[in-house]
Amino acid sequence: NAGVTQTPKFRILKIGQSMTLQCTQDMNHNYMYWYRQDPGMGLKLIYYSVGAGITDKGEVPNGYNVSRSTTEDFPLRLELAAPSQTSVYFCASSTPMNTEAFFGQGTRLTVV
Amino acid sequence: DQQVKQNSPSLSVQEGRISILNCDYTNSMFDYFLWYKKYPAEGPTFLISISSIKDKNEDGRFTVFLNKSAKHLSLHIVPSQPGDSAVYFCAASSNSGGSNYKLTFGKGTLLTVNP
Numbered sequence: 001n002a003g004v005t006q007t008p009k010f011r012i013l014k015i016g017q018s019m020t021l022q023c024t025q026d027m028n029h030n031y032m033y034w035y036r037q038d039p040g041m042g043l044k045l046i047y048y049s050v051g052a053g054i055t056d057k058g059e060v061p062n063g064y065n066v067s068r069s070t071t072e073d074f075p076l077r078l079e080l081a082a083p084s085q086t087s088v089y090f091c092a093s094s095t096p097m098n099t100e101a102f103f104g105q106g107t108r109l110t111v112v
Numbered sequence: 113d114q115q116v117k118q119n120s121p122s123l124s125v126q127e128g129r130i131s132i133l134n135c136d137y138t139n140s141m142f143d144y145f146l147w148y149k150k151y152p153a154e155g156p157t158f159l160i161s162i163s164s165i166k167d168k169n170e171d172g173r174f175t176v177f178l179n180k181s182a183k184h185l186s187l188h189i190v191p192s193q194p195g196d197s198a199v200y201f202c203a204a205s206s207n208s209g210g211s212n213y214k215l216t217f218g219k220g221t222l223l224t225v226n227p
Binding site: 004041104 | 116118121146148153154155156157158161201214215216217218219220
């Protein structure tokens with residue numbers, strides 16, 4: 001009963017480096033999301049997907065890319081890390097009715 | 113431009129008393145509202161929700177009230193317990209145009225329940 005699993009839990013990147021945040025869910029949810037949470041702020045939607053092969057931009061997509069080749073996986077790619085991307089990243093999934101979204105434990109990313 | 117506002121960054125209550133967390137929204141298209149609870153170093157977990165066709169939804173110690181005319185909702189926790197100490201996020205979505213899967217979150221309110 002894993003739910004939504006994110007890896008890694010913590011990461012420190014240097015400016016200009018790239019990395020992929022992994023997210024997988026075992027609930028067969030069609031919808032998946034990436035949010036970021038900055039200190040003292042709410043969660044902001046980066047990208048979302050309504051099914052395999054379909055992705056779309058959220059509120060703050062700049063500097064990120066996503067792919068959705070399977071129902072289970074929704075990785076988030078940072079190509080050229082910048083200090084402004086220092087944040088806690090949460091992946092989530094839900095059913096089409098979105099009566100509730102299930103969140104992973106988060107990835108704390110620091111760009112120095 | 114915050115569409116979902118939680119104007120109280122923090123709230124402190126005594127164990128056994130009522131906790132009332134408030135949330136205001138500006139987008140009249142929002143028609144579904146949720147409360148999430150978040151402990152440190154964990155992801156948010158769903159607590160309770162309410163559709164705009166209702167004005168109240170209750171689940172055990174948790175009750176959410178919706179006042180559509182005032183664009184205001186509140187979460188009541190009675191009685192409050194120390195384990196309720198967490199950050200509470202209000203979130204909203206709109207079914208308009210098929211975008212009901214996108215949640216807009218408030219900044220959160222840190223609730224501390226003192227023994």
